[in-house]
Amino acid sequence: MKVRLENVCKTFNNNKEVHEVLKDISFDVKEGQFISLLGPSGCGKTTLLTIIAGFKPATSGKISVSGKYVSSAGSDRGFVFQNYALFPWMTVADNILFPMKEQKIPKAEREKKLGELLEMAQLLGKENLFPHQLSGGMKQRTAVIRALACKPEVLLMDEPLGAVDFQMRQILQEELEALWLKDRTTVIMVTHDVDEAVYMSDRVIVMSTEKGKILEDMNIDLERSRDRESEKYKKYKDTLTNILKKALNRDDSKVV
Ligand SMILES: Nc1ncnc2c1ncn2[C@@H]1O[C@H](COP(=O)(O)OP(=O)(O)OP(=O)(O)O)[C@@H](O)[C@H]1O
Ligand SMILES: [Mg+2]
CATH class of the missing domain: 3.40.50.300 (P-loop containing nucleotide triphosphate hydrolases)
Incomplete structure (x- = not known):
């Protein structure tokens, strides 16, 4: 269980x-x-x-x-808060890297994981945008992959x-299901x-x-x-x- x-x-x-x-x-x-x-x-x-x-x-x-x-x-355990709760002052990449830094995951591994997650969520090319520059779906996918970054069980x-x-x-339900x-x-x-x-x-x-x-x-x-x-x-x-x-x-x- x-x-x-x-x-x-x-x-x-x-x-x-x-x-x-x-x-x-x-x-x-x-x-x-x-x-x-x-x-x-x-x-x-x-x-x-x-x-x-x-x-x-x-x-x-x-x-x-x-x-x-x-x-x-x-x-x-990864957590996705209501309304995504992305850090507005951080880019997509920095939002996703944040929990991995907290976990003290080595830099090379963090960067590799970031690339994989961006690809998985079809966000490649969006990594340098800030949350307010994203569509609702992109924000949601960023929040979900940020929560997945530390491979939660x-x-x-x-x-x-x-x-x-x-x-x-x-x-968004369909996108979330696909992810x-x-x-x-x-x-x-x-x-x-x-x-x-x-x-x-x-x-x-x-x-x-x-x-x-x-x-x-x-x-x-x-x-x-x-x-x-x-x-x-x-x-x-x-x-x-x-x-x-x-x-x-x-x-x-x-x-x-
Ligand atoms: N920190 C707290 N101190 C005191 N009471 C609290 C606290 N947090 C929640 N409650 C009470 O616990 C009950 C349940 O709250 P909770 O936020 O878990 O509900 P919910 O099912 O998520 O509701 P919603 O669908 O509106 O989000 C409420 O009566 C609330 O007032
Ligand atoms: Mg609630």
Whole structure:
């Protein structure tokens, strides 16, 4: 098992009030699996992802990656933040080299890896541009290969397409899938978009606002690349949308 979560709990203390966000969350992720965490706003998706990343400690419970318990951030886990979070003052090349420098990877190796990653993401020739000079897709690919630069065993992505409009979003999902298919790193992606979850994932886990309980754990058994118009695809979407509506406990609620 690549990632194992055992009874992960998280409580925050806000103004002397104890706020329980995650309670006994347990699941395993197989090597090479692409999973999405889906759930209403505030249900604890980001909290869970940042605990797996080691940016925040769990209140109790255990997380292991490749059999090793994790308690702090490490290069075995890459992270893609919402809105890409590229360093605006650095070129594409420097953004990608940054984590490798932090990891003290020797210069010659860094340069070689940079070339490989740029080629993989079809960004050759763009390495000296700054983030504001890139298209949305290029920014996203830069953020993903920056996270892949240290060869993480697990790639964690928090709503990597959160700020992108509907049509651009579909194009970027396809680009992200194509990039992922090249090396099939184990992925845990947070989203609140049902279509995105069905399109991208091998498996979707639906969390609830009720103490981060898991409402559903569903394999998406569809060939890639997926046809968004197929009956089976629509059925997965409908099923997950209904589960989410129930999670919100409002049948008229809009789930995007
Ligand atoms: N540092 C913190 N201190 C106190 N409470 C926090 C902290 N971080 C998160 N929370 C609380 O934990 C809950 C879950 O937040 P989280 O950011 O994980 O939700 P989310 O599922 O990612 O939501 P969204 O879809 O809106 O991004 C919220 O009620 C939030 O107020
Ligand atoms: Mg969040």
